[in-house]
Structure formats: structure tokens, C-alpha cells
Amino acid sequence: MAELLDENVISEHITLPAPNNNEGGEDTPFKVSYGKTMMWFFLLSDAFTFTGFLIAYGAIRMSKTWWPDPNVVFAGMPFLHGVNVPLGLVSIMTTILILSSVFVVRAVIEGHRMNQKGVAFWLFLGILGGVAFLGCQAWEWSHLIHDGMTPFYNVYHAGPEGETIKLALAEKAKTPVSPGPPMFGGSFFGITGFHGLHVSIGVVMNIVALIKTLNGTYQRRGHYEMVEKFGLYWHFVDLVWVFVFLFFYLI
Amino acid sequence: MSSHLDDATYHKQVAAIWRATIIIAVVTVFEVGLALSHYFFFYHHPKAIINVFMVLATLMKAFYIIAEFMHLKYEYRSFIIILTLPLIFLVWLIIALSVEGTFWLRLIQ
Secondary structure (H helix, E strand, C coil): CHHHHCCCECCCCCECCCCCCCCCCCCCCCCCCHHHHHHHHHHHHHHHHHHHHHHHHHHHHHCCCCCCCHHHHCCCECCECCCCCCCHHHHHHHHHHHHHHHHHHHHHHHHHCCCHHHHHHHHHHHHHHHHHHHHHHHHHHHHHHHHCCECCECCEEECCCCCEEEHHHHHHHCCCCECCCCHHHHHHHHHHHHHHHHHHHHHHHHHHHHHHHHHCHHHHHCCCHHHHHHHHHHHHHHHHHHHHHHHHHHC | CCCCCCHHHHHHHHHHHHHHHHHHHHHHHHHHHHHHHHHHHCCCCCCHHHHHHHHHHHHHHHHHHHHHHCCHHHCCHHHHHHHHHHHHHHHHHHHHHHHHHHHHHHHHC
């Protein structure tokens, strides 16, 4: 009678396999840990947020007869006052962010080897890259704001032959201009600002990871998975920048 | 604490990362070169063809960032599909808002 009450025994010939102890959710169906899976799903949702912004920006830009030329708008360089270097600063920013992403990948690989000093070294370089990128972005923003650009007003106007002229220069030369689309400032500050916020959060995450690495927290835990999770986020920030770079500066 | 990663795999992974970095760097130089050559030499010609090339180059960069840096290439195939399949909705959004954007343009012309 006791044998019949056992839920694994259906009859005297059929016995179900013993239950495993996966009720706690420790199972990893894709051989990816719970934390990494959830970071991936968060990044997927974040990708939808950014693509929503970028596609809306594309629709607005398509609906205009004229749009300021990024080669003229983004030609300022720090320490080179009055010198026009089209796409100069933004190319440096792209290089910095991609290199920073590479450094964090190197930190993740050193983490797989349990090389505490290696993780700390590459993470530190990654953080430096992030901070340098934010510095460049702050300079670019303040440069545009100094010129009079706001989210609701665009100082770059269309000249007689469709060329891009800053309003102050056009007034000085008495060139007739028609006003540029106000959404230029709105979309630029909105989308690069949202990206910059992500970079700032990523820098904070990497600093936390660096402190915990130096304290030996991950070494004692036996794995550097937290560096991997923060790393995934950091690469995503780089990924978004590649598209922001394309749609705001190249096209 | 023992090492989790043997030396051969380690060197292979590091080489793969630097290879991806060089590809991304070359593609970026190519993109910036295209944009600047249009600005300096072909300013009064339409930019549409160059834009197509730049979008393709950016998608290539995105592939290397996701596959190599984010290590997705080495995950299970079902996991890759779960993460990339939802992006199909973006195709719809791009088409819908392109149509709407050109309609707004016709309204003001």
C-alpha cells in the first residue's frame, strides 16, 4: 500500500524518473546564467527604446525639405578655436568608445582566467575611455549650446544654394537665409543625451566592478560573471553609438 | 584558485577580439572617408548611394560588436534566435514611418 502512494510509481511495471531539484530555478537551459540572460533581455528592450527614437528621428528628417549638413555643424575641435575639422571630434569619440569596449572584453577574458590584476588593469582602461568619451560629448554639447542651439531652436539655417550657415555668420555677411528645422536640436540633444546617460551609468557600473575586483570579492566568489554582465551593457552602449554616429554625423 | 581557461583558448579568444577590432576600425575609417569625400568633392551630387553603403558598413560593425564583443556568436542557437527574432518588428516600424515621413513631406511641398 505504501508503494502505491509513491507518486513516481504508476504501476508495478512503470516507474517515473525521480524528480530533479530544479524548482529553485537554478537550471540554465541555454547554458547562460540567469543574470546574463536577464541582462540580455534588458538590452533587447533598451534596443527597442533606442530604435524607436532613431526611427522617429528618421521620419522627421524625411519629412523636411532641408536638413543641416553634419559636416558643417560638427566641425569644432577642442583647443583648435576657429579651425574647421569636419567630423574630427566625433571620429575621435567613436575610436575612444570602441577601444573602451575592447578593453572591457579583455577584462572579461582575464576574468575567465581568474587573473585579478589583469581584470583590474583592463577595466581601468575601459573606465578611462568612458570618461574621455563623456568629456568629448560635454565639450560638443557646450559648443553647440554656446552657439545658441536649444532643443526648440536651431541656429543652422539654409543659405540661398541650400548650404548650411550659422545664423550669426549669415547676419554678418547679410546672406538671405531660411530657418532650419527646430527638431535638429531636439533630436540631437534628446538622443545623444539619452546615450550619454547610458554611458554615465556604464562608467558607474564599471567603477563598481573595478572596486569589487580590487577588493577581491569576485576572486573569493570564484568567478567574474559580474564583470561579464556589466561588460554586456558596456558593449551595448558602444553598439548604440555606432548607429547614433551613422544617423547624426555620417548621413 | 585554478585557472578556468586554458592557454590555447585564451590566445584564440584574444586574437579573435583584436581581429574584430581591426575590422571595425577599418570599416569606420571607410565610412568617415566616404562622408568626407562627398563633402569635399561631390557636394552637389545626391548622397543616397553613399548613404546605402554607410548603412551596410554600420550593420557590419554592429554584427562584429554583437557576435564577438558580446560573445553572442558562441551562445546556443536557440538563445541567439530568441534575442534576434523580436527585432523583426523594427522592419515594420521602419517601413511604416518611412511612408509616413514622405507623406508629411508631400503635404508641405
